[in-house]
Amino acid sequence: MKYESNSVDxxxxxxxxxxxxxxxxxxxxxxxxxxxxxxxxLGYGMPAYVVPHSIYPSGYHCDSxxxxxxxNFASQKNFVAFYHMGIYAKPELxxxxxxxxxxxxxxxxxxxxxxxxxxxVENIPFGLxxxxxxxxxxxxxxxxxxxKFKS
Numbered sequence: 001m002k003y004e005s006n007s008v009d010x011x012x013x014x015x016x017x018x019x020x021x022x023x024x025x026x027x028x029x030x031x032x033x034x035x036x037x038x039x040x041x042l043g044y045g046m047p048a049y050v051v052p053h054s055i056y057p058s059g060y061h062c063d064s065x066x067x068x069x070x071x072n073f074a075s076q077k078n079f080v081a082f083y084h085m086g087i088y089a090k091p092e093l094x095x096x097x098x099x100x101x102x103x104x105x106x107x108x109x110x111x112x113x114x115x116x117x118x119x120x121v122e123n124i125p126f127g128l129x130x131x132x133x134x135x136x137x138x139x140x141x142x143x144x145x146x147x148k149f150k151s
Contacts, residue, residue: 003075008040008047019075022121023047026073026082026129033130037138038070046074051138061150070141071133079110079117082129086136088114089144093135097128104128 003014008027012020030040030049039052043066050067053059060066072083087094101109104125110117118124136144 002045005042005045008042011042011045011047015075019080019121022080022124023073023075025126026080026124029126029130030071030073030133033133034071035134035137039067041067043067043069043072046072048072051142055138056142058150068142068145070136076117079119080121080124082116082118083114084116084132085114086141086144087116087132089148090136093132096135097132100128100131101125 003011005011005014012023012027015023027040027047034049037051037055038049041048041050043050048069049071050069052067056068058064058068060068070085072081074081074083087097098109098111104127105123107118107120107123110119
């Protein structure tokens with residue numbers, strides 16, 4: 001769902017109150033665990049953690065004016081979404097996450113290519129997401145991105 005906002009703080013104020021608390025916890029999880037170099041911005045209308053142009057001047061191959069995306073999270077109509085480009089681009093990381101998930105949550109894993117969907121906020125495995133966030137540095141993400149996506 002789209003929420004009118006110009007910053008992550010505005011986004012969090014605009015979402016329904018029942019989702020605000022959990023998304024604020026996800027934001028804190030990211031602040032506490034994401035490796036240095038990533039920057040918080042509003043990207044594609046949702047909170048995003050990107051490699052800024054100051055580190056990766058080429059930007060995103062789909063639109064070089066945009067910084068290189070890495071993680072986003074959002075309140076969607078029927079779920080909370082956590083997008084992690086690393087699990088899409090690095091099969092070993094995806095395999096690790098899928099293997100660890102049942103140890104942290106009894107709900108069935110609901111995933112797209114880079115999107116992890118949580119229909120019930122009480123099923124969000126915050127500890128596992130915190131571990132996932134630590135698994136890829138800016139330099140590693142740039143290397144994988146250039147290998148997999150840049151032509």
